[in-house]
Amino acid sequence: MNQPVELQPDETFVLNVGPQHPATHGVLRIKMEMNGEYIVHAETVVGYIHRMHEKMGEIKTYPQFLMNLSRLDYLGAMGYSHCHALCVEKAAGIEVPKRAEYIRVIMVELNRISSHLVWLGAFIMDLGGFTPLLYTFQAREHILDMMERITGARLTYCYIRFGGVSRDIDDQFIQSARDFMPYMRKELVKYHKLVTGNIIFKKRLIGMGHISPEMCRKYGASSGVARGAGINFDIRRNEPYSVYPELEFEVPVYDGCDNMSRYMVRMDEIEQSLRIVEHALDQLPDGPVMPKKAPKNIKPPAGDYYQATETARGTFGVRLVSDGSTTPYRMKLRSPTYSNMHLFDEACKGLMIMDAMAMMGTLDLVIPEIDR
Numbered sequence: 001m002n003q004p005v006e007l008q009p010d011e012t013f014v015l016n017v018g019p020q021h022p023a024t025h026g027v028l029r030i031k032m033e034m035n036g037e038y039i040v041h042a043e044t045v046v047g048y049i050h051r052m053h054e055k056m057g058e059i060k061t062y063p064q065f066l067m068n069l070s071r072l073d074y075l076g077a078m079g080y081s082h083c084h085a086l087c088v089e090k091a092a093g094i095e096v097p098k099r100a101e102y103i104r105v106i107m108v109e110l111n112r113i114s115s116h117l118v119w120l121g122a123f124i125m126d127l128g129g130f131t132p133l134l135y136t137f138q139a140r141e142h143i144l145d146m147m148e149r150i151t152g153a154r155l156t157y158c159y160i161r162f163g164g165v166s167r168d169i170d171d172q173f174i175q176s177a178r179d180f181m182p183y184m185r186k187e188l189v190k191y192h193k194l195v196t197g198n199i200i201f202k203k204r205l206i207g208m209g210h211i212s213p214e215m216c217r218k219y220g221a222s223s224g225v226a227r228g229a230g231i232n233f234d235i236r237r238n239e240p241y242s243v244y245p246e247l248e249f250e251v252p253v254y255d256g257c258d259n260m261s262r263y264m265v266r267m268d269e270i271e272q273s274l275r276i277v278e279h280a281l282d283q284l285p286d287g288p289v290m291p292k293k294a295p296k297n298i299k300p301p302a303g304d305y306y307q308a309t310e311t312a313r314g315t316f317g318v319r320l321v322s323d324g325s326t327t328p329y330r331m332k333l334r335s336p337t338y339s340n341m342h343l344f345d346e347a348c349k350g351l352m353i354m355d356a357m358a359m360m361g362t363l364d365l366v367i368p369e370i371d372r
Contacts, residue, residue, distance in 0.1 A: 016030070062162065075118050086242070086309065098285050181277070211359075225343065227253045227254070305320045313364060
């Protein structure tokens with residue numbers, strides 16, 4: 001648990017972590033006031049790579065902005081594109097073929113698994129272990145190979161279109177995805193033996209980095225951060241969208257409020273994403289992947305629209321204000337990582353710096369998604 005700090009006059013000093021530091025997972029600066037090795041106060045400083053995506057969304061046409069979404073969270077890009085497409089389709093009244101929506105979910109969940117694999121490998125490396133990174137990236141390569149065949153990209157996808165997807169999946173993809181399921185489950189067993197049961201790992205995580213449910217609500221935290229604090233909230237279940245209501249999966253929730261709980265939530269989410277992909281493949285309907293008359297000039301009626309989805313980082317939202325033209329009047333992107341990150345300033349007080357870095361790893365930050 002966080003240790004109380006007895007502040008002695010004139011004994012504190014300021015320590016800068018970042019903005020270029022591997023433990024910050026991007027260009028993030030943390031200004032820390034230290035008393036010895038204990039943190040008295042911390043301030044996260046963002047904005048070093050701000051790229052004005054929201055402003056670009058207001059000067060580009062709707063199709064032109066599609067490629068921007070995958071540049072937010074480059075590890076879980078498909079989920080962000082999905083949210084944006086759903087919002088514009090809701091606003092413009094575009095109907096999506098059932099097969100296309102199933103394919104979207106399959107791709108989003110595969111992308112969620114690959115994102116969690118990167119998180120797992122990088123998190124263990126933050127704690128001083130290098131070997132698991134090699135295993136997780138090896139498994140991730142299988143997903144990237146599958147997705148590259150269909151989308152043409154391995155990281156920043158522009159696969160989802162308004163009304164569907166750019167290309168149908170084929171029998172080879174379906175077979176590769178089915179073969180991946182038992183392989184990934186064996187890998188999960190290996191990860192648990194290698195990492196979860198490791199006594200050094202457990203000492204670093206259990207009871208450390210306390211984040212309460214009240215703190216999660218205060219900052220608007222989501223994803224494994226909130227579910228690791230006992231909050232059973234997942235947009236896919238609480239505000240169902242796409243074809244998720246037709247698929248079987250559980251929402252992993254742990255109430256330990258510590259590093260281990262957040263770790264276990266994401267490990268269990270990998271298994272649940274495998275279940276979703278399996279079920280979606282079993283129920284995959286025939287049909288087109290784009291409407292017969294795919295819209296080219298998209299002009300949603302004037303109004304205020306919002307759509308939220310559950311991405312690998314948490315609840316992502318797109319607010320679209322339309323004035324009836326081919327470009328949005330206002331585009332606002334709700335960043336899950338931005339909310340999760342601001343917990344750190346309060347939650348790290350009293351921690352030793354090495355334990356604070358471990359806690360930051362459980363927040364699963366992707367800084368370009370914050371500096372959108």
